[in-house]
Amino acid sequence: MILIFAVDNNWNIGVNGDMLTSIPDDLTRFRLLTEENIVLMGRKTLEALPEQKPLPNRVNVLITRSKDYKKEGFQIVNSLEDLPFLLEKINPLGKMEVFVTGGGNIASQLLPKCNRAYITKIMKSFENADTCIPNLDLDKEWEIEAESEIFKFNELNYRYINYVRV
Numbered sequence: 001m002i003l004i005f006a007v008d009n010n011w012n013i014g015v016n017g018d019m020l021t022s023i024p025d026d027l028t029r030f031r032l033l034t035e036e037n038i039v040l041m042g043r044k045t046l047e048a049l050p051e052q053k054p055l056p057n058r059v060n061v062l063i064t065r066s067k068d069y070k071k072e073g074f075q076i077v078n079s080l081e082d083l084p085f086l087l088e089k090i091n092p093l094g095k096m097e098v099f100v101t102g103g104g105n106i107a108s109q110l111l112p113k114c115n116r117a118y119i120t121k122i123m124k125s126f127e128n129a130d131t132c133i134p135n136l137d138l139d140k141e142w143e144i145e146a147e148s149e150i151f152k153f154n155e156l157n158y159r160y161i162n163y164v165r166v
Ligand SMILES: NC(=O)c1ccc[n+]([C@@H]2O[C@H](COP(=O)([O-])OP(=O)(O)OC[C@H]3O[C@@H](n4cnc5c(N)ncnc54)[C@H](OP(=O)(O)O)[C@@H]3O)[C@@H](O)[C@H]2O)c1
Pocket: 004, 005, 006, 007, 012, 013, 014, 015, 016, 017, 018, 019, 020, 041, 042, 043, 044, 045, 046, 048, 063, 064, 065, 066, 077, 078, 079, 080, 101, 102, 103, 104, 105, 106, 107, 109, 131
């Protein structure tokens, strides 16, 4: 599995159920990387999506403990133990990548299953942030494979960093 997240200096990813910010080029990159693949998200991340609609041209998998949860366009799974069975069913040949797209809770639990991470590092500390993912810079099991130049959007500086499990 592959983590894909936009983080701030402290690896924060969200505030009040919402994203910290929105960078158009980053959203385009997210779309290009994840299209034709599987996107996996927790129920709270779904609720942050515009109109709670599935992401187009992707297989959308939602994780919730609510057994009767239904949402058009989403495959629902009720536990991480059941997840491999669902993935095997929808991706029997393993041709699609599985992207862990949110949020902090799901990322922390699935990190041990991930061997790659596409991180957008936003060079700012959002003081009011309330959700984060594990800091891969402090994790000896991860190293940087590639990093982009610094880009700018309005007052924000950011760069793309690809991590791999050592
Ligand atoms: N910066 C970024 O790239 C980025 C990307 C995505 C999201 N975000 C932000 O992240 C925040 C949301 O993250 P979050 O950590 O609060 O929530 P989350 O990970 O999106 O969702 C948590 C929910 O997932 C379900 N869940 C978690 N573990 C489960 C398990 N083992 N089995 C079954 N269901 C399980 C539960 O749903 P139920 O309560 O329904 O059981 C739980 O409440 C928002 O602020 C969002 O905007 C940021």
